[in-house]
Amino acid sequence: MRHVSIKDIARAAKVSHPTVxxxxxxxxxxxxxxxxxxxxIAETMGYRPSAIGRSLATRKTxxxxxxxxxxxxxxxADVVRGIEDTANEFGYSVFLANSNANPDREIQVVHSFHExxxxxxxxxxxxxxxxxxxxLSRLRVPIVLINNQHPDEPDEFVRSVMIDNIKASSxxxxxxxxLGHRRIAYIGDKSGFQSDTERFAGYRRSLELASYAFSPxxxxxxxxxxxGGLQAMEKLLQIADPPTAVFCYNDMSALGALRTLCAQGIRVPADxxxxxxDDLAIASYTSPLLTTVRQPKQQMGRIAxxxxxxxxxxxxxxxSIKVEGELILRESTAPPSWCDGNAN
Amino acid sequence: MRHVSIKDIARAAKVSHPTVxxxxxxxxxxxxxxxxxxxxIAETMGYRPSAIGRSLATRKTxxxxxxxxxxxxxxxADVVRGIEDTANEFGYSVFLANSNANPDREIQVVHSFHExxxxxxxxxxxxxxxxxxxxLSRLRVPIVLINNQHPDEPDEFVRSVMIDNIKASSxxxxxxxxLGHRRIAYIGDKSGFQSDTERFAGYRRSLELASYAFSPxxxxxxxxxxxGGLQAMEKLLQIADPPTAVFCYNDMSALGALRTLCAQGIRVPADxxxxxxDDLAIASYTSPLLTTVRQPKQQMGRIAxxxxxxxxxxxxxxxSIKVEGELILRESTAPPSWCDGNAN
DNA sequence: TCCAGTTCTGCACACGTGTTCAAGTGTTGA
DNA sequence: TCAACACTTGAACACGTGTGCAGAACTGGA
Incomplete structure (x- = not known):
């Protein structure tokens, strides 16, 4: 016999298994x-209840x-950490599955969870x-989407947590x-994803509000x-009239961009x-330290x-819950070089 | 009724449930x-088998x-990615739990998995x-430890995968x-963990082999x-006769050390x-690019x-399997400044 | 001593699936 | 026509736990 069950204990204690x-x-x-x-007796026999049996009986896993x-x-990873901490705290276990950004795989994974x-x-x-x-709704399982990359309609079973991209972007x-910048570039993600779309929207709206020209x-x-950030920055540097500031969709892109700038001897933020x-951990260890928008990553996981x-x-x-980003000023931004410290 | 079961299908198809x-x-x-x-009929009714029921019957989850x-x-995270990819490929689902480096929590998590x-x-x-x-062995569940931080005795149920630290360190x-360095510092992890101990052992042995003095x-x-790397480097710079090269226990420490050097205007690798x-992804995006030892992280996960x-x-x-690291030469190492290109 | 009420225990069943075994049906060959 | 065989099906049970309900055991009071 592999595991001790309540029936084994029942036998040993000379009672019935419901009593156990x-x-x-x-x-x-x-x-x-x-x-x-x-x-x-249970203790002595090294009994550990079977979550499987319990789940079957209670219809709760x-x-x-x-x-x-x-x-x-x-x-x-940070979001997942927040999720797992909270889940563990309340006695839940967490299945983790990577979709590798493959929609088919993602759907397959959801089915596997469902089973x-x-x-x-x-x-x-x-x-x-x-x-x-x-x-997802058809599965009749409660679902929360975090920073979902497609706009979602409200739904009984599907909820969502996301950052207020437009506000942060603004x-x-x-x-x-x-700071005095007028030619500001935007390095985005692949087209079509919501957080990119929204951050870009904030970018455009801000230009409009400032009555600055939008240059495609x-x-x-x-x-x-x-x-991607590395290559994008290379492209930007080839423009006849290059930008004096670059707003990167996320820190990883910024990291790549920084690499390009450094390799070409362009100083940040002087030039x-x-x-x-995102405010990834790395942002605090680049040279210069990266100015960025902090997303409360772990907290978003906890909230979800x-x-x-x-x-x-x-x-x-x-x-649907929208959380706020926080602008973290570090060392990678400064007034443009033509501007002697005071804007315009 | 919540989920369609094989009994429901049996009724609809006018057969018995074993046949279904x-x-x-x-x-x-x-x-x-x-x-x-x-x-x-199963398809029509939207049937999805219950892994719970199946697990109970097959004693396999x-x-x-x-x-x-x-x-x-x-x-x-990279190791886990390798694990999850392989697991998924073979129809296994992965529970993830963070111990937050707390031994009690780790043991509690293992029990939860056991249940x-x-x-x-x-x-x-x-x-x-x-x-x-x-x-662990008492649970009679097969276990594989990856880069375990304590030396482990061989065991029927407990296996292990780890990197050959001493070789890589050498x-x-x-x-x-x-390159000509003689005063080489070592920035380690907290004392007492195996990978630190082994990397340090390789450090000391190499010094001995070269007949260089070991300076505590x-x-x-x-x-x-x-x-930790940041602070450790600050200490090293306060020494009267500072090192010309620093071997960091891992890339994160190196990142911190690099930050200190940069902040104090010390050039890497010139000074x-x-x-x-580890060869984390970041190591390819620092300035200068970080020379490091690549651990086949995903592969270690796959192997495990x-x-x-x-x-x-x-x-x-x-x-027990030992995998080999690979020295990745990038930009953060060079001959010491007093040495005109040719060692000693 | 007996009854009513309370406290405790076990039977039977449920949850969803898989497996053994016996029995049913149909086929082939003598 | 009958036996031997292959093919197909279902009854019964197993896996480990939880729960409604009936009945047993105990308690207290008259």
Whole structure:
């Protein structure tokens, strides 16, 4: 026999297995001396309850599934950490699955979670398109999307947490414009994803508000990773009239851009200002330190998990939460070189 | 009724539930037309088998547990990615749990995995002490430790994957010594962990082999993170006769050290050479690019998972695997400044 | 001593799937 | 026509836990 079951204990204690079940769960229905005796025997026999058996009986697994594009992304890793901490605190275990940014794989993973009867699903930075939410909804499992990359319609089962991109993006632009920059470039992600779209929207709106011209050649798309930022910056430097400041979609892109600038001997921020988004740990260790927008990554994970827990316990909660970013001023931004310290 | 079960399908198809079970699993025991009909009905009813029920019957969960200190560590994130990819490929789901480097929590997590009846457990960078392996072994669950931080005795249930620290460390030192450095510092992790101990052993042995003096003041302990490296480097710079090269326990420490050097206007590698360990993604985006030892992180995860799979299928395999690091020469090392290009 | 009420215990079933075994049906060959 | 065989199906049970309900055991009061 592989594992001790309550039936084994029942035999040893000369009682029935329901009595054991109740004793172990401290039910008041069982005489306290009997219960104590049973628990002692269980302890001696090295009993560990089977979550499988329990799940089958209670129709509750205390498991949640987390889908990420890739856990190797430091942004996502932080979010997952927040999720896992909260989940663990409340007795939930976390399934982790990488979709590798492959929509088919992502859907397959969700089905696998469904078959395991997880109590809820969290999805970080989904890359799946418009039909996704209805598909998820059909599973009738509570779901929270974190920084979902496609606009989602409200839904009974699908909730969401995301950062207020437009607001944060506007803060970035205010900072740069306030320093005196007029030619500000934008290095984005691959086209079509929501956080890119929204941050770009904030960029454009800020230019308009300041009555500055929008120059399409100042907008370059990377891939959200360092390599893309590196190449995007190379392109920007080839323009006849290059920008004096660059707003990067995220810190990884900024890191790549910084690399290009450094390799070409261009000083940051003396020659060009650079600003990122996310506030990854690395942003505090680059040279110069990177000015960026802090996303409360762990907290977003905690909030998402908390939304699930609320759903489980029937607490009514908002179907969509927007968190605020915070502009972190460090060393990578300064007034443009032609500007002697005071803007315009 | 919440989920469709094989009994529901059985009713609809006017057969018994064992027949449905067999039909869905393409058993040759059921007539092919019947099977086809049953599968059609299952499809129509939106049936998804319950992994819970199946696990209970088969005593196999196709789940594995992964314990990490924290998923926010980029080294560990890469390892986990390798694990998850391989697991997914073979139909296994992965539980992820952070121990936050807290031994009690780590043990608690292992028990939780045990209760969920995972088929195997992977532990990355365990911080639990000597009694750990016997404890794990008592669970009678196959376990693979990855870069375990305490020396482990061979055991029937507990296997391990680790990097050959001494060899890699020696390669680092050969490189620095070959460049002409004689005063080489070592920035370590907190004392007492195996990878630190071994890398330090390689450091000392290399000095001995070269007949260079070992100076205790050149050895400083950080915390394995950037902050620790930063402070350790500050200490090193206060020495009367500072080192011309610094071997950092890992890339995060090196990143911190680099920050200190940069802040104090000390040029790398012109004034001081710096070398890391791990080859994190960031190492390719620092200025200067960081020379380091590449650990095959994802591959280590794959190997560990493969060892579990081998155990499941009864394949005999080695109980301990050592993988080799690879010295990656980039820009952060050069001959010492007093040395005109040719060593000694 | 007996009854009513309380406290405790066990039977039977449920949850969803898989497997063994016996029995049913149809086929082939003598 | 019958036996031997292959093919197909379903009854019964297993896996480990939880729960409604009936009944047993105990308690206290008259």
């Amino acid at each position: 079940s109740r004793a172990l769960r401290h039910s008041p229905l069982v005489r306290s001396e009997t219960a104590k005796e049973i628990r002692k 205390n498991m949640i599934g987390v889908v990420v594009t890739t856990i190797a992304d430091p942004f996502i 395991r009867r997880v109590d809820g699903i969290l999805v970080a930075a989904s890359r799946v398109g418009a039909l996704y939410v209805p598909l 803060a970035v632009m205010s900072h740069l414009i306030g 050649e100042l907008v370059v798309h990377g891939d959200g990773k360092a390599e 060009i200002s650079l600003i990122g988004f 998990m908390q939304m699930l827990l609320d759903t489980f316990s029937g607490v009514e909660s908002k179907s | 079970s067999r039909a869905l699993r393409h058993s040759p025991l059921v007539r092919s037309e019947t099977a086809k009909e049953i599968r059609k 196709n789940m594995i547990g992964v314990v990490v200190t924290t998923i926010a560590d980029p080294f560990i 969920r009846r995972v088929d195997g457990i992977l532990v990355a960078a365990s911080r639990v002490g000597a009694l750990y392996v016997p404890l 390669a680092v030192m050969s490189h620095l010594i070959g 003041e050149l050895v400083v302990h950080g915390d394995g993170k950037a902050e 001081i050479s710096l070398i890391g360990f 998972m493969q060892m579990l799979l081998d155990t499941f299928s009864g394949v005999e395999s080695k109980s």
